[in-house]
Amino acid sequence: MSELDSELLAKVLSHAHYRENDYSQLAERVGHDLLEERLRGQMKAYDRAHTFRNRFPLKWLWPLYRKGIRAGLWVMGQYDRARRNARNPLWVEREEWFPHLPEAFDGYRILHLTDFHFDYIPEMPEILHRILEGRVFDLCVLTGDYRGEVTGPYQESLRHLKRTRSQLGEEVFAVLGNHDNIELLLKFPEMGITGLLNEAVEIQRGDASILIAGVDDAHMYQTHDVEPIQDRIREAAFTLFLSHSPEAYKIAADAGADFMLSGHTHGGQICLPGGWAPVVHLHDTPRKMAAGPWTWKDMKGYTSRGVGISSVDCRWNCPGEITLHVLRKR
Numbered sequence: 001m002s003e004l005d006s007e008l009l010a011k012v013l014s015h016a017h018y019r020e021n022d023y024s025q026l027a028e029r030v031g032h033d034l035l036e037e038r039l040r041g042q043m044k045a046y047d048r049a050h051t052f053r054n055r056f057p058l059k060w061l062w063p064l065y066r067k068g069i070r071a072g073l074w075v076m077g078q079y080d081r082a083r084r085n086a087r088n089p090l091w092v093e094r095e096e097w098f099p100h101l102p103e104a105f106d107g108y109r110i111l112h113l114t115d116f117h118f119d120y121i122p123e124m125p126e127i128l129h130r131i132l133e134g135r136v137f138d139l140c141v142l143t144g145d146y147r148g149e150v151t152g153p154y155q156e157s158l159r160h161l162k163r164t165r166s167q168l169g170e171e172v173f174a175v176l177g178n179h180d181n182i183e184l185l186l187k188f189p190e191m192g193i194t195g196l197l198n199e200a201v202e203i204q205r206g207d208a209s210i211l212i213a214g215v216d217d218a219h220m221y222q223t224h225d226v227e228p229i230q231d232r233i234r235e236a237a238f239t240l241f242l243s244h245s246p247e248a249y250k251i252a253a254d255a256g257a258d259f260m261l262s263g264h265t266h267g268g269q270i271c272l273p274g275g276w277a278p279v280v281h282l283h284d285t286p287r288k289m290a291a292g293p294w295t296w297k298d299m300k301g302y303t304s305r306g307v308g309i310s311s312v313d314c315r316w317n318c319p320g321e322i323t324l325h326v327l328r329k330r
């Protein structure tokens with residue numbers, strides 16, 4: 001395998017929090033081209049954040065936006081309540097029916113968590129512990145955004161994820177979000193988490209099997225690619241497709257996936273009465289995919305409002321959620 005671009009690697013390693021990583025091991029894991037593309041994207045995100053934070057008048061806009069939201073809630077007398085909302089994700093239990101589901105998987109219970117943004121609410125592991133204690137499920141899937149910011153240190157969010165891991169059962173599959181750096185993939189195995197970066201894994205129940213497919217971030221890095229797993233999806237009796245953002249809906253449906261799970265939007269996080277979200281951070285994606293269940297062609301999907309928050313530690317008319325999907329054979 002050829003060496004990584006030395007200039008790119010030097011730039012990556014200029015950030016102290018990345019120096020612990022073995023990039024040749026990561027290149028072996030995900031492939032040289034994908035690693036370089038992802039790292040270039042990550043460095044571009046650093047440059048953008050640096051420019052954004054330091055250039056007048058942009059450096060005032062982001063803090064102003066955050067303060068504006070807080071001030072608006074405070075003026076309405078709702079700021080404390082909105083902060084409490086952000087620390088009280090709901091337990092949502094639902095069934096989804098599929099004609100192609102193998103009989104052996106009828107009643108299969110999938111726990112879905114997404115958008116932790118751990119460093120914004122450090123007490124999140126305790127909150128999750130309280131909600132998850134005693135819950136029964138067969139498999140857990142995580143659809144990304146473990147870190148608070150888009151750039152910067154990730155070790156704190158990793159520590160919180162490790163604390164949460166014991167609540168997630170034996171089998172955990174995870175994809176990366178637009179707030180996550182690719183280096184996390186090296187950390188997942190020691191936590192007993194299987195990271196899926198344009199990859200798929202078959203799981204068995206009795207004599208039957210289904211495929212769990214996962215792609216990289218489709219929102220910011222756009223390094224999602226279904227091609228390496230296309231044939232396996234086509235041959236599988238049933239495919240559960242994980243993508244941080246629902247923006248991968250077209251490639252998932254065209255590949256033949258049956259059920260797609262996503263997060264990313266936070267359901268809008270700050271919504272108008274009735275739950276309408278002014279901002280959902282989706283490009284070229286139907287608005288119905290911003291939260292809850294949806295359908296595209298023959299594929300069903302569900303976009304979770306997520307566990308945590310970003311930007312402002314408040315939720316308004318939009319509770320967070322931890323979701324249990326029970327697969328049913330029609």
Ligand SMILES: [Fe+2]
Nearest residue numbers: 115145264310
């Ligand atoms: Fe997020």
